[in-house]
Amino acid sequence: MTRSAWIATEAIDLPAMLASVNAPAHGAVASFVGQVRDHDPEATGEVVALRYSCHPDAQQFIEQVLARTVAAHDPEGTTDVSATHRIGDLDVGDLALVVVVGSAHRDLAFTLCRAVVEAIKHELPVWKQQFVADGTHAWSGLSC
Numbered sequence: 001m002t003r004s005a006w007i008a009t010e011a012i013d014l015p016a017m018l019a020s021v022n023a024p025a026h027g028a029v030a031s032f033v034g035q036v037r038d039h040d041p042e043a044t045g046e047v048v049a050l051r052y053s054c055h056p057d058a059q060q061f062i063e064q065v066l067a068r069t070v071a072a073h074d075p076e077g078t079t080d081v082s083a084t085h086r087i088g089d090l091d092v093g094d095l096a097l098v099v100v101v102g103s104a105h106r107d108l109a110f111t112l113c114r115a116v117v118e119a120i121k122h123e124l125p126v127w128k129q130q131f132v133a134d135g136t137h138a139w140s141g142l143s144c
Contacts, residue, residue, distance in 0.1 A: 002080040005066040007058045012084050012095040021080040021102030030109035032117045034097035036090045042140045046133040052087040052096065055125035062124055069119045073112045079103045083116055085126060097121075 002020060014033065021029055038047050055061065066083050080102040090096060099116045103109035128140045 001077050002082070003066060003070060004082045005059075005062040006084040007054060007062055008084050008086045009088050010086075012086055012098050014095065014098060017082050017084065017098055017100050020082045021100045023080055023102055025078075025104055026080070026102035026109075027104055028106040028109040029100060029102050030106070030113040031100045032098065032113055033095060034117075036092050036094050036096055038092045040130055040138075040140070043130045043132050043138045044134070044136060047092065047130050048133050049089065049091050049131045051089050051129045051131070052085075053127050053129070054085075054087050058085075058087070058125060062120065065119045065123050066116060069116050070112065073115050074103075074108060079108060079112055081112065081116060083120060085120060085124060087126065 004020065018029065018031065036050055040047055062083065062085060066081060070079065070081055083099045085097045086095065097120065099113055101109045101113040103112065129137055130140065131137045
């Protein structure tokens, strides 16, 4: 089955990611599309943009996170999974993290999609600098 994990510097191609998990054996495709929002509890006002930066080995980390998470939830290896986290400068509405899972059944598709998202959010060394309308900025994710 297909497994792909990427750190991207360009816009995430959602249709291409969905196509990457399309297979005749799959009766379910689950997806998570995380996009930049205009507010955050760690920002002091309206968020207008953000910058993601990452550890130099982030590509290796995301591949390992995906492999480990898929192995834990799909030991038979029946799913197709693709995950991409974007870095660099993003505007409100831009896609920041996309995970798609193709599976024969919805339960595994939903479960694995959520598990991959949570693992990436908790384990990937990515840091977010949020820019606020008043010109200030705030960092989050510095604990990774």
